[in-house]
Amino acid sequence: MQYATRILKPSEYRIAADLLRLGKCVAFPTETVYGLGANALDAKAVSQIFAVKGRPSDNPLIVHCHNQQQVRELTMPWSKEVQTLMDVFWPGPLTLVLPKRPIVPQNVTGNLDTVAIRIPDHPIALNIIRAAHLPIAAPSANQSGKPSPTRAEHVWQDMAGKIPAIVDGGPTGWGLESTVLDCTSLPFKLLRPGGITPAQLQRYADICSTTDEPSESDEPPRSPGMKYKHYSPEAQVILITGNKVPDVIAGLIHKHSHLGERVAVMAFSESMELYTGALVLEMGSRNNLQAVAARIYHLLRKTDTLGCTLVLIEGLPESDTDLGMAIMNRLRKASDSVIVT
Ligand code: TXA
Numbered sequence: 001m002q003y004a005t006r007i008l009k010p011s012e013y014r015i016a017a018d019l020l021r022l023g024k025c026v027a028f029p030t031e032t033v034y035g036l037g038a039n040a041l042d043a044k045a046v047s048q049i050f051a052v053k054g055r056p057s058d059n060p061l062i063v064h065c066h067n068q069q070q071v072r073e074l075t076m077p078w079s080k081e082v083q084t085l086m087d088v089f090w091p092g093p094l095t096l097v098l099p100k101r102p103i104v105p106q107n108v109t110g111n112l113d114t115v116a117i118r119i120p121d122h123p124i125a126l127n128i129i130r131a132a133h134l135p136i137a138a139p140s141a142n143q144s145g146k147p148s149p150t151r152a153e154h155v156w157q158d159m160a161g162k163i164p165a166i167v168d169g170g171p172t173g174w175g176l177e178s179t180v181l182d183c184t185s186l187p188f189k190l191l192r193p194g195g196i197t198p199a200q201l202q203r204y205a206d207i208c209s210t211t212d213e214p215s216e217s218d219e220p221p222r223s224p225g226m227k228y229k230h231y232s233p234e235a236q237v238i239l240i241t242g243n244k245v246p247d248v249i250a251g252l253i254h255k256h257s258h259l260g261e262r263v264a265v266m267a268f269s270e271s272m273e274l275y276t277g278a279l280v281l282e283m284g285s286r287n288n289l290q291a292v293a294a295r296i297y298h299l300l301r302k303t304d305t306l307g308c309t310l311v312l313i314e315g316l317p318e319s320d321t322d323l324g325m326a327i328m329n330r331l332r333k334a335s336d337s338v339i340v341t
């Protein structure tokens with residue numbers, strides 16, 4: 001179906017809510033990235049999300065609620081540990097995977113008997129969910145495989161003509177998708193790193209990290225979204241980590257620009273000036289990972305608008321205690337190859 005896609009102002013959230021009640025898809029901001037929402041109780045509405053995004057049907061969606069009462073209608077009763085996590089981190093960028101009730105359509109959950117749920121910490125998202133009187137299923141509002149949208153114009157790039165409306169709430173705060181935690185067995189399992197770090201979660205519950213990398217085995221992944229390539233611009237992307245990063249990047253710039261490639265480097269503020277002969281895109285300071293997280297999807301998309309054919313990205317040392325783990329997880333998935341020096 002073709003639409004003349006409208007850009008709605010935050011104050012027009014009721015129009016968005018009405019469209020959702022009519023079974024349409026609408027994009028709206030959350031504190032992490034823009035979501036592509038539909039009525040989570042309407043299998044037909046949900047099927048449009050998959051069609052519009054080109055998303056594989058076995059990759060389940062996150063359901064967004066505005067309060068815990070609404071969550072209770074979708075999931076089986078939860079434990080004291082889960083209650084604590086909800087009280088501490090909601091509203092916020094933490095998604096909990098819980099056993100679902102039959103009311104949640106099977107296409108929301110990719111036929112799993114669990115459902116992923118969160119209460120977003122964004123006034124526009126909450127206004128829309130409350131006004132619609134509905135739980136809203138919403139994956140990131142990008143074309144499947146592309147970087148997640150952190151601005152309304154990113155959604156426009158991918159969704160113009162395909163959905164009736166985009167609510168423009170300006171740039172999102174976090175810039176990375178929520179942390180996903182499987183709470184269906186003990187210890188709880190980190191399925192996707194995000195804004196809420198394992199160190200923060202550990203203070204309230206027993207957590208183990210599974211690797212959120214594509215597995216080689218035939219075993220079904222615990223979080224089906226893990227196995228797909230993600231966040232990729234048109235250019236070839238190489239992530240470089242280790243202790244000789246600037247030397248390796250300088251060598252690659254030299255080699256590939258001589259081959260006629262249009263090379264971009266995504267660099268930290270501290271090392272930007274080391275690179276010449278390429279477009280240098282500033283990710284932000286190594287000392288402010290929050291700001292880096294908020295910029296990486298925007299920069300990956302920018303390499304497309306700049307017509308780059310090769311993108312070289314400076315990696316971070318990883319640690320469990322800060323956002324570095326989530327940033328590196330996304331950068332690895334965006335990359336065609338990783339060079340460890
Ligand atoms: O911040 C976010 O989480 C954004 C905003 C819009 O809320 N949404 C988002 O959705 O990132 P999406 O669809 O791009 O990612 C959902 C992730 C996928 O990795 C999916 O496999 C996992 O959550 N997931 C969903 N339901 C699941 C379930 N029942 N069991 C395990 N993993 C699940």
Ligand code: MG
Pocket residue numbers: 139140148
């Ligand atoms: Mg996504």
